[in-house]
Amino acid sequence: MMISSDGKTRDLITSRPGAGWDFNLNRHAYHDIEAKHGPHYCVYNRRFMCVYMDDLPTDEGYWLLRTKAACLHTGEWPIEFKGRDAETLMDYLFVNNIAKVKPGRCGYGIACFDHGGLIVDGVFVRLAEDRFWYAQADGDFVNWARAHAKGMDVQIADPRVNVSQIQGPLAMEILQDAAKDGIPDPFGYFGSAWVDFGGQDVLITRTGYTNELGWEFYTEPHHDAAALWAHLEKAGAPYGMRMFGLDSMNIRRIEAGILNANSDFDETTTPYDVGLGGFVAMDKGDFIGKAALEKADKGRRLHGIVCPDGEPRVNGRVEWNGKVAGRVTAGATSPYLGHGIGYALMDSTEAGPGTDLMVEGRDGKMYAATLAETPLYDKACEIPRGKIVDIPDRAA
Known part of the structure; x- marks a missing residue:
């Protein structure tokens, strides 16, 4: 799209x-x-x-x-990794600790380039000790994976x-x-x-x-x-x-703080820039991008937006103290919260949750907004775990 x-x-x-x-x-x-x-x-x-x-x-x-x-x-694309070295390859391709995920469990996989910029993310399921399906987001990943599999006992295939x-x-x-x-x-x-x-x-x-x-x-x-x-x-x-x-x-x-590959992040952003630094396993062996990420700024530049009177426009400008200071990467109007929401990728780590600024709306006008922590509600993510079971009242 x-x-x-x-x-x-x-x-x-x-x-x-x-x-x-x-x-x-x-x-x-x-x-x-x-x-x-x-x-x-x-x-x-x-x-x-x-x-x-x-x-x-x-x-x-x-x-x-x-x-x-x-x-x-x-449109997620499951890619199969199968063979004796499947875990070894995936642990090298992803910043996460793949070895910790046991058969029958799923994990979140983030891949970076050598310079630390993000390629793609997705959920993988470990089907067996030597077999995984990785449901990748939109991105050029499978041939990248194949290029790094040279000499390993692993087959990378599309199970369709x-x-x-x-x-x-x-x-x-x-x-x-x-x-x-x-x-x-x-x-x-x-x-x-x-x-x-x-x-x-x-x-x-x-x-x-x-x-x-x-x-x-x-x-x-x-x-x-x-x-x-x-x-x-x-x-x-x-x-x-x-x-x-x-x-x-x-x-x-957006309410939940879930990111979209190629719009909320891309090769110009590191996991730390967009709030995914907690998934980087610096305590494991070598992986692609590790050296760059060790030296990277650990501050966050992507934040939620709360916009009471407008809907943030995707790719719209963000102004802080009268100057362009970032751009909108996601925008919508939440029927539940009753106002505009979105994400802003700031040019620096100086601004954070609670910062008041202006964002461009879908109609081209500038609107007052505030940067916010994500998720915008259910901070502990209890809804998907079944710990909060109340069905919300539909707004009038």
């Missing part, structure tokens, strides 16, 4: 009847089922990912996520898997009804399990992009996707579940 420099238009794609070259773009397994809702797509990892649907306004999708359950078929998320306060009830044996035990936060959905064995993980209670499921090439979705849709119907688009999810991920 591209946003123009004027902030008033963006480039989306949609499917149209007719034959012809499809430019090698990849449709997910549920593309044809999704089509009846009037989806509009972005291209993410050369995959279609729904941004919004004609039959579901963005705010309606947001409240569906917050009060019931919603499903997004994502699609990742979908079912998120929201009723997501676990849906899982209980959909899985033959109910919710797996154990199935804690960042856990994984294989379950029987209508006679098909499917990998699920307690992960997501919303900081809501929820889980993800992985559709493999041998699955009957139509039958799998029919089974999940039937289980979700009593709870009001339906498909939705990224625009609705985007609001919630």
Whole structure:
């Protein structure tokens, strides 16, 4: 999804009847089922990912996520690492300590260039001692990984898997009804399990992009996707579940302090710049970018934005003390909080939470705003862990 420099238009794609070259773009397994809702797509990892649907306004999708359950078929790209040296390679590619993640568990993987700038992030699941699936965000990662695998006993492959998320306060009830044996035990936060959905064995993980209670499921090439979705849709119907688009999810991920690769961070920012420094395992062996990160400024430049009277414009300017001091990397209006929210990437580490400044809004005007800590609420992330189970009241 591209946003123009004027902030008033963006480039989306949609499917149209007719034959012809499809430019090698990849449709997910549920593309044809999704089509009846009037989806509009972005291209993410050369995959279609729904941004919004004609039959579901963005705010309606947001409240569906917050009060019931919603499903997004994502553009995340699972890459398989398999072999005796799979862990060794991943521990070298990522700043995180991969070895600490045991089979059956998930982890968060961040990769950097030699200079410490970020390449990509994503969630990986350790399927066995010598086998991982890494669901990468949009970015040029797989060939980077292959280039560093020379001489190692590891195969890097595309298993052609699609990742979908079912998120929201009723997501676990849906899982209980959909899985033959109910919710797996154990199935804690960042856990994984294989379950029987209508006679098909499917990998699920307690992960997501919303900081809501929820889980993800992985559709493999041998699955009957139509039958799998029919089974999940039937289980979700009593709870009001339906498909939705990224625009609705985007609001919630900003509230939750979740970052988006290539907009909130890129090769010009280090993990410390954007608040991911806590994931850098300096106490492990060598990894790509370690030397640069040891010398890097440990201050943070990316912060949340609270904007009472406007919606921050993506790529809009941020002014502090009358001078341009940064840019907006994410912006939305939160139906729950009732005001504009977003992220600001500041030019220096001098400004931080509590700093009053001005941000450019979607209408081109400047609005008073304050930098804020993220997440904007649920600071301890108790909602996705199931420790806060209250369904929020919908704003009038």
